[in-house]
Amino acid sequence: MEGGKFVETFKKVSIYTIGSILVAVALNFFLIPANVFASGFTGFAQILAAITPISTGIYLFALNIPVALIGWLKIGKLFTLYSFLSVAITTVFLEVLPVISISEDILLNSVFGGVIIGIGAGVILKYGASTAGVDIIALILARYSDRPLGIYFFVINGLIVITAGFLFDWEKALYTLVTLYVSSRIIDSIHTRHVKLTAMIVTKKPDDLQIAIHEKLTRGITRIPAKGGYTKEDKEMLMIVITRYELYSLQNIIANVDDKAFTNIVETAGIYGMFRKDR
Numbered sequence: 001m002e003g004g005k006f007v008e009t010f011k012k013v014s015i016y017t018i019g020s021i022l023v024a025v026a027l028n029f030f031l032i033p034a035n036v037f038a039s040g041f042t043g044f045a046q047i048l049a050a051i052t053p054i055s056t057g058i059y060l061f062a063l064n065i066p067v068a069l070i071g072w073l074k075i076g077k078l079f080t081l082y083s084f085l086s087v088a089i090t091t092v093f094l095e096v097l098p099v100i101s102i103s104e105d106i107l108l109n110s111v112f113g114g115v116i117i118g119i120g121a122g123v124i125l126k127y128g129a130s131t132a133g134v135d136i137i138a139l140i141l142a143r144y145s146d147r148p149l150g151i152y153f154f155v156i157n158g159l160i161v162i163t164a165g166f167l168f169d170w171e172k173a174l175y176t177l178v179t180l181y182v183s184s185r186i187i188d189s190i191h192t193r194h195v196k197l198t199a200m201i202v203t204k205k206p207d208d209l210q211i212a213i214h215e216k217l218t219r220g221i222t223r224i225p226a227k228g229g230y231t232k233e234d235k236e237m238l239m240i241v242i243t244r245y246e247l248y249s250l251q252n253i254i255a256n257v258d259d260k261a262f263t264n265i266v267e268t269a270g271i272y273g274m275f276r277k278d279r
Contacts, residue, residue, distance in 0.1 A: 008252070015127045016086045022120030024057075024093035030113030032056060033101035035168055037176045038117055039183060041067075043160040047167065057094030061087060071136040083136065086124050106175050114179040118186025126190055127248055196268040199240050199250060202226055203261040206236035212257045216249050217242065241268055 027038065027046070035050065037043040045059035064087045071080035103109055137156075157180055165173035203209050210221055222239040242250060247265070254261050 012082065012127055013085070016082060016124055017089050019120040019122075019124040020086045020089035021093050022123075023090050023117050024097055026113045026116035026120065027056060027094060028097045028099045029102050030109045030116065031179065032099050034106045034109035034113070034175070035164075035172050036106065036110045036113060036179050037160055037164050037172075038113070039157050039160065039180050042117075043157070043164075043176075047160070047163055051167065055095065057091040060094065061091040067136050080136065106172075107178070110175040110178040111182055114182030115186055117179075118183035119190070121183070122187040122190030125187065125244075197242050197244060197247060198266050198268045199238075199242060200264045200266075201238040201240070201254060201261050202235055202263075203238065203254075203258045204233070204235055205258045205261075206238060209238060209254065209257045209261070212253050213238075213240065213250070216253055217246055219246070 023042070027042070030036075031038055032046060032049075037046045041063045042056075042060060045056045045063060048054070048059045049056040064084060068080055068084040068087075071083065103112075161173050161176050161180070164176050201209065206223055210223070213219070213221060217240075219240050219242055224237040224239060226235045226237045227233065228235060240250075251263075254263055
C-alpha cells in the first residue's frame with residue numbers, strides 16, 4: 001500500500017473507531033440503563049437484548065452480517081467494509097464497557113444519549129462509511145424505487161417506537177422519540193445523509209480530473225468551457241451531482257489531481273432525469 005493511501009486509511013479507521021466508541025458510550029451509559037432506544041438496527045438490538053439474555057452488542061453484530069453481505073454485492077465493497085468495521089468496533093466496546101446508569105433522570109438519558117450517538121454516527125457518515133444496518137438497507141431499497149431514503153428510515157424507526165411502547169410502556173416510547181429526534185438533528189448538523197449536492201469544479205486539468213472521478217464515483221459529468229476573469233486563462237468547469245456520502249471522496253480526488261482547482265459545492269433542491277440512487 002502506498003504511503004498516502006496508508007495514511008488516508010489509517011485516518012479513516014481512527015475516525016471510525018472514535019465514532020464507534022461514542023456510539024457504545026451513548027448506549028451503555030445512557031440509553032440501555034434507561035430502556036430508551038436508538039434508531040435503526042441498534043434500536044432493534046437493544047429491544048432483543050431487553051427480552052433475552054443475549055447482549056446488545058452480540059445482536060447488533062449478528063443483525064448486520066446478512067446486511068453486510070447484501071451491501072457488498074449491491075452497494076460497494078469499500079463502503080460496506082468500512083461500515084461493517086464500524087459495527088464490529090461498536091460491538092467490541094459494547095461488550096468491554098460496563099452498563100452504568102449515570103443519571104436516574106430518563107429525559108437526561110434520552111437527550112445526552114441522543115447527542116453522543118448522533119456525534120458518533122455523524123463523524124462515521126462524514127468520512128465515507130455508515131453505521132451499516134438500516135443505512136445499507138435503505139440505500140438498496142431506494143435504488144430500486146422512486147421513494148426517498150427518508151421514507152425507509154421513518155418506517156423502520158417508527159417500528160422501533162411502536163415496539164418499545166408495546167413491550168415496555170408508551171412513556172418509554174415517547175422518550176425514544178426524543179432520542180431519535182436529538183440524534184437525527186446532530187447527525188444532520190455534521191453530515192446530512194440524504195441531501196444531493198452539485199459540485200462545480202473549475203480546473204486546468206479537466207481530462208485528468210474526469211478520469212479520476214470516474215474511477216471512484218459512478219456519476220455523469222458535464223464539461224463547460226470557462227475563462228478566468230482576471231487571468232484570462234482558458235479552463236473548464238466540471239459539473240457533477242453527488243450524494244453527501246460521496247463528498248469526502250470527491251474532495252480527496254480533487255486535492256490529489258488538481259489542488260489549485262476552484263470548487264463550489266451547493267445543495268441541490270431537486271433532480272430530474274438520470275441519476276444513480278445506489279449511493
